[in-house]
Amino acid sequence: MRREIGVAVIGTGFMGKAHALAYRAVPNAFPNSLTPRLVAVADVSETGARQAAEQFGFDRATSDWRSLLDDRDVQVVSITTPCSLHREMALAAIAAGKHVHCEKPIAPSASDAHEMMKAAESANVVTQVGYNYIKNPILKLAREMIASGELGEITSFRGIHAEDYMADPEIPYSWRVDPQNGAGALAEIGNHIVGMSRFLLGPVTHVNAQLETVNKSRPVSPGSPERREVKVDDIARLMVTFDRGCSGSIEANWTATGRKMQLEFEIYGTKGALCFSQERFNELRYFNAGGDPRTSGFARIEAGPAHPPYENFTVAGGHQLGFNDLKTIEMAEFIAAIEHGTSNFPDFREAWEIQRVVDAAIRSSAEAQRVSL
Amino acid sequence: MRREIGVAVIGTGFMGKAHALAYRAVPNAFPNSLTPRLVAVADVSETGARQAAEQFGFDRATSDWRSLLDDRDVQVVSITTPCSLHREMALAAIAAGKHVHCEKPIAPSASDAHEMMKAAESANVVTQVGYNYIKNPILKLAREMIASGELGEITSFRGIHAEDYMADPEIPYSWRVDPQNGAGALAEIGNHIVGMSRFLLGPVTHVNAQLETVNKSRPVSPGSPERREVKVDDIARLMVTFDRGCSGSIEANWTATGRKMQLEFEIYGTKGALCFSQERFNELRYFNAGGDPRTSGFARIEAGPAHPPYENFTVAGGHQLGFNDLKTIEMAEFIAAIEHGTSNFPDFREAWEIQRVVDAAIRSSAEAQRVSL
Amino acid sequence: MRREIGVAVIGTGFMGKAHALAYRAVPNAFPNSLTPRLVAVADVSETGARQAAEQFGFDRATSDWRSLLDDRDVQVVSITTPCSLHREMALAAIAAGKHVHCEKPIAPSASDAHEMMKAAESANVVTQVGYNYIKNPILKLAREMIASGELGEITSFRGIHAEDYMADPEIPYSWRVDPQNGAGALAEIGNHIVGMSRFLLGPVTHVNAQLETVNKSRPVSPGSPERREVKVDDIARLMVTFDRGCSGSIEANWTATGRKMQLEFEIYGTKGALCFSQERFNELRYFNAGGDPRTSGFARIEAGPAHPPYENFTVAGGHQLGFNDLKTIEMAEFIAAIEHGTSNFPDFREAWEIQRVVDAAIRSSAEAQRVSL
Amino acid sequence: MRREIGVAVIGTGFMGKAHALAYRAVPNAFPNSLTPRLVAVADVSETGARQAAEQFGFDRATSDWRSLLDDRDVQVVSITTPCSLHREMALAAIAAGKHVHCEKPIAPSASDAHEMMKAAESANVVTQVGYNYIKNPILKLAREMIASGELGEITSFRGIHAEDYMADPEIPYSWRVDPQNGAGALAEIGNHIVGMSRFLLGPVTHVNAQLETVNKSRPVSPGSPERREVKVDDIARLMVTFDRGCSGSIEANWTATGRKMQLEFEIYGTKGALCFSQERFNELRYFNAGGDPRTSGFARIEAGPAHPPYENFTVAGGHQLGFNDLKTIEMAEFIAAIEHGTSNFPDFREAWEIQRVVDAAIRSSAEAQRVSL
Structure with missing residues (x-):
C-alpha cells in the first residue's frame, strides 16, 4: 500500500x-x-x-x-x-x-x-x-557544470525575463500593478531570473538598478475613461555583482511586445559558456573552450535520460517535458524533503534572499545609487 | 459526482x-x-x-x-x-x-x-x-490552415522521422528488428510521419520506395560474437503522391546519428508554407505569401491559448506542453468519442490506411517499382 | 610588378x-x-x-x-x-x-x-x-571531415535545393522553362545539390526519380491570356545510391513558397553527423557521436580563420563571407590551376558527371524505374 | 569615361x-x-x-x-x-x-x-x-520601420556587442589595452552597439554604467612571467535613456567565451518588435503586434532585393552579403556624399556623439552615479 x-x-x-x-x-x-x-x-x-x-x-x-x-x-x-x-x-x-x-x-x-x-x-x-523553472532537468545540468568547474571561472552573467502580457496600456488597473501585492515586472517575473541567477551562481552582493513605468496610467476598469496612476515598474534593469566575484545584468520586462516567455540567460566562463532560453526549455547551448577551433561551436544539448529526473517522465530522449512536468518535479522534491528531512530548495530562506535583491533594486532605483545587500 | x-x-x-x-x-x-x-x-x-x-x-x-x-x-x-x-x-x-x-x-x-x-x-x-504526435495543438492549427485554404493549393510535402537509437550496430537483435513485429524504421517510426502526412493532406495514392538495411547483422545478445542477419529497414525513403494531387517525400531513419526526434515536415502551398519539427514541437513556422516582401519571412508561431486545447493545460502562452500532455489529449479525445458517439481519429481504419502505405512501400522497394494503393 | x-x-x-x-x-x-x-x-x-x-x-x-x-x-x-x-x-x-x-x-x-x-x-x-557554393570554406571543412573519417562510415544523405522564384503560375514562359536550355528545377538548381553531394560523398551510381510539373502552363507573355504548356519539372525528387555504399535523397524545387535559398544537406555517419543550409552558409552544424551524452549536441561551427581561405577575406572570425566572396574563391582557384597546372574542381568532367545524374533522373522519371549510371 | x-x-x-x-x-x-x-x-x-x-x-x-x-x-x-x-x-x-x-x-x-x-x-x-555594421541593408530596413512608426512608440532597447578575443588572460599587454588608444571593450567594440542604438533610436541623454576589468593583468610579452596591470574594461554594462523617451541597456564584452560576433539588439515598441544579431546579419526578426494571435510570431526576414542596396551586389534574394560588402557600401556612401555634397552618416559629428556616450559611461562607472550627456 x-x-x-x-x-x-x-x-x-x-x-x-x-x-x-x-x-x-x-x-x-x-x-x-x-x-x-x-x-x-x-x-x-x-x-x-x-x-x-x-x-x-x-x-x-x-x-x-x-x-x-x-x-x-x-x-x-x-x-x-x-x-x-x-x-x-x-x-x-x-x-x-x-x-x-x-x-x-x-x-x-x-x-x-x-x-x-x-x-x-x-x-x-x-x-x-x-x-x-529551475526544476528543469537541463538547468540542473547547467548548475552542475558550473559547480564542477566545467565552465572554469565564471566571468559574466546576462539574464532576462521578458513577456508582453502588460504591454497594452488599456489593460485595466488591478492587483497586478498594486504595490501592496509586491507588484511590478521585477517582483512578478523578474524574481524568476533573479532566482535562476542565484541557483546557478550564488548570492548577489550589489545591485545598481533602474526601474521604469512605461504605461504610466491604466483604466480603472475595462474601457473606462477614468485612469489610475501606475506606480510599479514595467521594466527593471539591474547591474549585479555576485559574491563569487563576477558581475552581470538582469532585465525584467512585461511590456516586451511579441515575447511570451523570454526567460533567458547567458553565462560566460574561462573554460566555456552556457546559453538558455525558456522559449526552448528542453535545450541548453554549451560552448566548450577546450575544443578544436576548427570544429568548435555552441552545442545544442537536448534534454534526455542523461539529465535526471527527465527519465521519470519518459524513457526516451527527444520527447520533451512541458511546464506542468516542471511543476510535478517541484512538488516531488518538496514531498521528498518532508519525508526524508533533507534540505529543500528554494525554501522560504531562498525566497527571502530573492526578495532582498528585488527590494535592493527598488531602493537603488529610487535613490539613484548602487546598493549593497 | x-x-x-x-x-x-x-x-x-x-x-x-x-x-x-x-x-x-x-x-x-x-x-x-x-x-x-x-x-x-x-x-x-x-x-x-x-x-x-x-x-x-x-x-x-x-x-x-x-x-x-x-x-x-x-x-x-x-x-x-x-x-x-x-x-x-x-x-x-x-x-x-x-x-x-x-x-x-x-x-x-x-x-x-x-x-x-x-x-x-x-x-x-x-x-x-x-x-x-498529431494531438499537438499546433498541428491542429496546421491542419486547419491547410483545410481552410490559408496555404492555397498544396504543391509539395517533405516529411522525415529520424532518430539514432538503432545507429549502433552492436545493439543486439531483438523484437525491434523482428519482421513478425512489423519491425523496421518505417514501420516503427516512419508510420508517425506517414500518419502526420495523412492527417494534414489526406490519402496517399502512390508510393515509390527504397528501403535499406544499414546494419546488416546484429549480435544475438549483448557482446555476443554470434550475429543474426537483420532483414528489416534501417532507412526507408518514399516518394508519394497524395489523392489531392500534390506529391511529396517521406523518410524514416533510425540510424541518424545525433537525432533524437527529428519528426519534421515542410508543406508548400500557392499561398503559404508551413515548417514543423517535433524537436521544437511547441512551434510552427509559417510563411504567408501575401505579405509585403520587405517584411515577410517565416514566422515562428508559439503554441498558446489561441490553439485549443493548449489552454486546458496552462492558461498562459509560452509555457509549453510536454510529450505526456500530448498523450493526455489523445486519451481525452478517445474518451470524448466514446461518450458522445462521435467519430474519432486516428481510429483502426486510419491505422489500417497508414499500414497500407507502409506495406506498399515495402512492396515497392522489393519489386523496384512504383505501387498504387 | x-x-x-x-x-x-x-x-x-x-x-x-x-x-x-x-x-x-x-x-x-x-x-x-x-x-x-x-x-x-x-x-x-x-x-x-x-x-x-x-x-x-x-x-x-x-x-x-x-x-x-x-x-x-x-x-x-x-x-x-x-x-x-x-x-x-x-x-x-x-x-x-x-x-x-x-x-x-x-x-x-x-x-x-x-x-x-x-x-x-x-x-x-x-x-x-x-x-x-562548394567554394565555401565551411564546406571545405565538411569535405575534409568526411574524407578523414571524422564522421565514420557515412550511412545517409539528405539534400535539398528549394527556392520559390517559379512558384507563381503567372510568370511567363521563357528560356527558364525551355527544355532546349536544359531547363527545369533539377537542371537549374538541383544540379547544385547534386554537385554538392558528389563533392562531399563521391560518385552516384543509381537514381530513382520522379519529376513533376506543378505549373502545367504559363502565359506566353506577361498577362497574356494565351498560355503555353510547360514540359520541364518544377519539382524533382531523387533517391540515389553513392558508389561508396550509402544512399540518400535529393530534392529540387523552384516552387517552394517562401524559400529563397534552401540549399541544404544532412549527412549521417557512424561517428557523427553534419547539417548545412545555404540560408546560413557561414555555419556548419556538427554532431560528434563520441562525446559525453550529458553534454553532447549539434555544435554550430561558425566560419573563421581555421577554415581556409576564409582568412583571405577577413582576419577575424565571425565577420562572414557573402555570395560574391564565394565567387571570388572560385575564380582564384581557377586561376591558380591555370598557373600551376594543377587539377581543378569542378571542371568540365565534373560538370558532365553532374549532368549524367540529372539526365539519369529525367530518364528514371520518364521510364518509371530505377536507373544505373 | x-x-x-x-x-x-x-x-x-x-x-x-x-x-x-x-x-x-x-x-x-x-x-x-x-x-x-x-x-x-x-x-x-x-x-x-x-x-x-x-x-x-x-x-x-x-x-x-x-x-x-x-x-x-x-x-x-x-x-x-x-x-x-x-x-x-x-x-x-x-x-x-x-x-x-x-x-x-x-x-x-x-x-x-x-x-x-x-x-x-x-x-x-x-x-x-x-x-x-550599420551599412547593412537589413538595418536600413530596421531604421525605416522605426522611423515610419511601424513599431509604434519604442519602449525598450537591449544591445550587446560580445566577442571572446580578449578572454584569454595570457594574451600580452598591447595597444589594445592601452588607455592612450581609447582602449577597453566599450571603446573598441561597445561603440558599435552604441552607434547602432543611435542610428536606430537617436540620441542618448543619460548613462548609468559599470565597467569591469576581468583580466587584471597581462604578460608584458607572450609567455613572459612579468605582468602589467590592465586598467581598461573587459566588460561594460550601461543603462541608458534615449532622448525620445525610452530606455535600454547596452553591454560590451570582449571576454565572452565562444562568441565571435554577438553584436545584437532587441527593440520593443507598442506595435511591434525587432531582433537582430550580427551572427546572422542577413536576417532581421520582426514581430507585428497587429496580426492574428493564432498565426503571429517573430518573422525571419531575409535580406533581398527589397532592401537597398542589396541588389547592387546580387539581384536574387537569399544570396547574402558578406562583411566586405558592408565595407563597400560604406565607401560608396562616403564617395556619394562627396560628389553630391549631401550629408553623410556616420560622420565626425556622429563619432563625437558616440564617444561622448563612451566617455559618459567611463565617468559614470568611476563616479558610481548616473551621468547626463
Whole structure:
C-alpha cells in the first residue's frame, strides 16, 4: 500500500490548479514518493472550492482556509492566493505545524519574507516557494557544470525575463500593478531570473538598478475613461555583482511586445559558456573552450535520460517535458524533503534572499545609487 | 459526482505507463470529461502487474489479460503489448464489446489491420491508435490552415522521422528488428510521419520506395560474437503522391546519428508554407505569401491559448506542453468519442490506411517499382 | 610588378557581372595570384558590352564573341550566356587554346557535356564550371571531415535545393522553362545539390526519380491570356545510391513558397553527423557521436580563420563571407590551376558527371524505374 | 569615361586592406559612383607600403603620410592607423582640404573627437567614421520601420556587442589595452552597439554604467612571467535613456567565451518588435503586434532585393552579403556624399556623439552615479 501525505491547497486559480495537478502527478512520475492525498481545498468562493474539489479529487472543500489548520489529515499546505495574503496564511500554517508551499513572490517585501522564514525555521517545518523553472532537468545540468568547474571561472552573467502580457496600456488597473501585492515586472517575473541567477551562481552582493513605468496610467476598469496612476515598474534593469566575484545584468520586462516567455540567460566562463532560453526549455547551448577551433561551436544539448529526473517522465530522449512536468518535479522534491528531512530548495530562506535583491533594486532605483545587500 | 468510465490497460512497459498516466491526467485537463477509472492492469508478469497497479492506482492486477474481457467494470481496453499480440487482443476485446485503444503500429501488416478494423466497425465500438504526435495543438492549427485554404493549393510535402537509437550496430537483435513485429524504421517510426502526412493532406495514392538495411547483422545478445542477419529497414525513403494531387517525400531513419526526434515536415502551398519539427514541437513556422516582401519571412508561431486545447493545460502562452500532455489529449479525445458517439481519429481504419502505405512501400522497394494503393 | 592573365567574359547579365566582379576581386583576396586582366567583354548587344566594359574596367567591348578567339591577350574565356549556347562557345574557345570557365548547367544534356569535356581534355586546357557554393570554406571543412573519417562510415544523405522564384503560375514562359536550355528545377538548381553531394560523398551510381510539373502552363507573355504548356519539372525528387555504399535523397524545387535559398544537406555517419543550409552558409552544424551524452549536441561551427581561405577575406572570425566572396574563391582557384597546372574542381568532367545524374533522373522519371549510371 | 576621385590610405593593417578593397569594389557594385582611384598608400614601414601598393593597385607608396597632404591627386584620405594617431592625421588632412575617412574609434576621448569634428565642419570637408555594421541593408530596413512608426512608440532597447578575443588572460599587454588608444571593450567594440542604438533610436541623454576589468593583468610579452596591470574594461554594462523617451541597456564584452560576433539588439515598441544579431546579419526578426494571435510570431526576414542596396551586389534574394560588402557600401556612401555634397552618416559629428556616450559611461562607472550627456 502506498504511503500517503495529506495536502491542502488554498486558492483555486491558475496556480491552485497547477498545484493540484502537480500533487496528483507526483506518484506517477516518482513511484517511490509518498503519495500526496488531496485532503482539502479552500477558496473564498465556496462554489469555487467545491468545483475544484470535484475536478481534482479533493476530499473536502471549504471557504474558510483557517479550518485547514486544525485538520489533522493535512500535513502540507499550499498557498496560491494573491501575494498580500501569503504572510498571514503562511504564519498560521507554520504555527499549526504544517509544511508550507507558497507561491512566488513570497511576500511584497523582504521584511515580510524574513518574518515568514524565521517562523518556518523555528518551527522546523519544510517550506518551498514556487520558482519552478529551475526544476528543469537541463538547468540542473547547467548548475552542475558550473559547480564542477566545467565552465572554469565564471566571468559574466546576462539574464532576462521578458513577456508582453502588460504591454497594452488599456489593460485595466488591478492587483497586478498594486504595490501592496509586491507588484511590478521585477517582483512578478523578474524574481524568476533573479532566482535562476542565484541557483546557478550564488548570492548577489550589489545591485545598481533602474526601474521604469512605461504605461504610466491604466483604466480603472475595462474601457473606462477614468485612469489610475501606475506606480510599479514595467521594466527593471539591474547591474549585479555576485559574491563569487563576477558581475552581470538582469532585465525584467512585461511590456516586451511579441515575447511570451523570454526567460533567458547567458553565462560566460574561462573554460566555456552556457546559453538558455525558456522559449526552448528542453535545450541548453554549451560552448566548450577546450575544443578544436576548427570544429568548435555552441552545442545544442537536448534534454534526455542523461539529465535526471527527465527519465521519470519518459524513457526516451527527444520527447520533451512541458511546464506542468516542471511543476510535478517541484512538488516531488518538496514531498521528498518532508519525508526524508533533507534540505529543500528554494525554501522560504531562498525566497527571502530573492526578495532582498528585488527590494535592493527598488531602493537603488529610487535613490539613484548602487546598493549593497 | 464525476461520471466514470472503466479502463483496463494491457502491458506495463513504456507505453503501458504512458497510458495509465494519461488516463489519470484526463480529468485534470478536461474537467468535463468522463473520468477514466483505472480498473485493471494486465501483464505477463504478475509482479509487474501488481507494481503497476500500485504505482498508478489500478483497482486490480492480473497476469491473464483475458480476464479483463468479462470484467463488467471495464468499458475500455488499452493494448500496449508488442505489435505481434495486438490482433488477438484487439479482436477479443472487440468481441467482448469493449472500446479499444491500441498502440502503434496496429499490426505487422495491413491485412491484419484490416481484419481488426472490420471487426471494430461491425461491433460499433470506438477505437483509437496511438499516433499521439498529431494531438499537438499546433498541428491542429496546421491542419486547419491547410483545410481552410490559408496555404492555397498544396504543391509539395517533405516529411522525415529520424532518430539514432538503432545507429549502433552492436545493439543486439531483438523484437525491434523482428519482421513478425512489423519491425523496421518505417514501420516503427516512419508510420508517425506517414500518419502526420495523412492527417494534414489526406490519402496517399502512390508510393515509390527504397528501403535499406544499414546494419546488416546484429549480435544475438549483448557482446555476443554470434550475429543474426537483420532483414528489416534501417532507412526507408518514399516518394508519394497524395489523392489531392500534390506529391511529396517521406523518410524514416533510425540510424541518424545525433537525432533524437527529428519528426519534421515542410508543406508548400500557392499561398503559404508551413515548417514543423517535433524537436521544437511547441512551434510552427509559417510563411504567408501575401505579405509585403520587405517584411515577410517565416514566422515562428508559439503554441498558446489561441490553439485549443493548449489552454486546458496552462492558461498562459509560452509555457509549453510536454510529450505526456500530448498523450493526455489523445486519451481525452478517445474518451470524448466514446461518450458522445462521435467519430474519432486516428481510429483502426486510419491505422489500417497508414499500414497500407507502409506495406506498399515495402512492396515497392522489393519489386523496384512504383505501387498504387 | 604583378603578373597578369588576360580574361574575356561572354555575357553581361547576372553571371556576367558576377564573373567580372570576381576576377577583379581575386588579387585583393589572393595577393599571390596572377592578376586577371579584364581584356574584353562580349554581348549580343554592343551597348550592353560597352556599358559592362566601362563599369567593370574591361579594355575592350564587342558584340562578336568570336573575335575573342583570336585575341592573343586573352588566355581565359568565361561563358555566362544561356545554356543552349555553351557548347558552341566552349568548343570554339577550347579550339583556340583558351582556358574556359562556363556557367552551370554546362549543357542541356550529358552528351553535349561529354563532348565539351573530351575537347577540353584533349586540348589540355583548364576548365571550370560555376558550382560556386562548394567554394565555401565551411564546406571545405565538411569535405575534409568526411574524407578523414571524422564522421565514420557515412550511412545517409539528405539534400535539398528549394527556392520559390517559379512558384507563381503567372510568370511567363521563357528560356527558364525551355527544355532546349536544359531547363527545369533539377537542371537549374538541383544540379547544385547534386554537385554538392558528389563533392562531399563521391560518385552516384543509381537514381530513382520522379519529376513533376506543378505549373502545367504559363502565359506566353506577361498577362497574356494565351498560355503555353510547360514540359520541364518544377519539382524533382531523387533517391540515389553513392558508389561508396550509402544512399540518400535529393530534392529540387523552384516552387517552394517562401524559400529563397534552401540549399541544404544532412549527412549521417557512424561517428557523427553534419547539417548545412545555404540560408546560413557561414555555419556548419556538427554532431560528434563520441562525446559525453550529458553534454553532447549539434555544435554550430561558425566560419573563421581555421577554415581556409576564409582568412583571405577577413582576419577575424565571425565577420562572414557573402555570395560574391564565394565567387571570388572560385575564380582564384581557377586561376591558380591555370598557373600551376594543377587539377581543378569542378571542371568540365565534373560538370558532365553532374549532368549524367540529372539526365539519369529525367530518364528514371520518364521510364518509371530505377536507373544505373 | 568614368569620373575618378583620388584616394590615399594611411595604414596597411586589417583595416587598411579593408579600405583598399572596399574602394576598389565601389564602382563594381555602384556603377554610377565616382571611381575611387587608389593614388597613394602610406605606412610607417616603406616595405609595407610598397607591398600594399602592389597588392591593391595604388599608384604610389610612401612611409611619410604627410607627403599625401600636398598631393593634388588626392581628394580623400582614409586613416586606419591606431587610434592615438587619428587626431593629428585627421587635423592635418582637413587643413589640407581633404575629405577624411577615419576608422573607429575616432579618438581616445570625446574632447579630441570634438576638436576633429569642429575642424572638419569649419573646413567644410566630408567626413566618415568606420561604423560599417550599420551599412547593412537589413538595418536600413530596421531604421525605416522605426522611423515610419511601424513599431509604434519604442519602449525598450537591449544591445550587446560580445566577442571572446580578449578572454584569454595570457594574451600580452598591447595597444589594445592601452588607455592612450581609447582602449577597453566599450571603446573598441561597445561603440558599435552604441552607434547602432543611435542610428536606430537617436540620441542618448543619460548613462548609468559599470565597467569591469576581468583580466587584471597581462604578460608584458607572450609567455613572459612579468605582468602589467590592465586598467581598461573587459566588460561594460550601461543603462541608458534615449532622448525620445525610452530606455535600454547596452553591454560590451570582449571576454565572452565562444562568441565571435554577438553584436545584437532587441527593440520593443507598442506595435511591434525587432531582433537582430550580427551572427546572422542577413536576417532581421520582426514581430507585428497587429496580426492574428493564432498565426503571429517573430518573422525571419531575409535580406533581398527589397532592401537597398542589396541588389547592387546580387539581384536574387537569399544570396547574402558578406562583411566586405558592408565595407563597400560604406565607401560608396562616403564617395556619394562627396560628389553630391549631401550629408553623410556616420560622420565626425556622429563619432563625437558616440564617444561622448563612451566617455559618459567611463565617468559614470568611476563616479558610481548616473551621468547626463
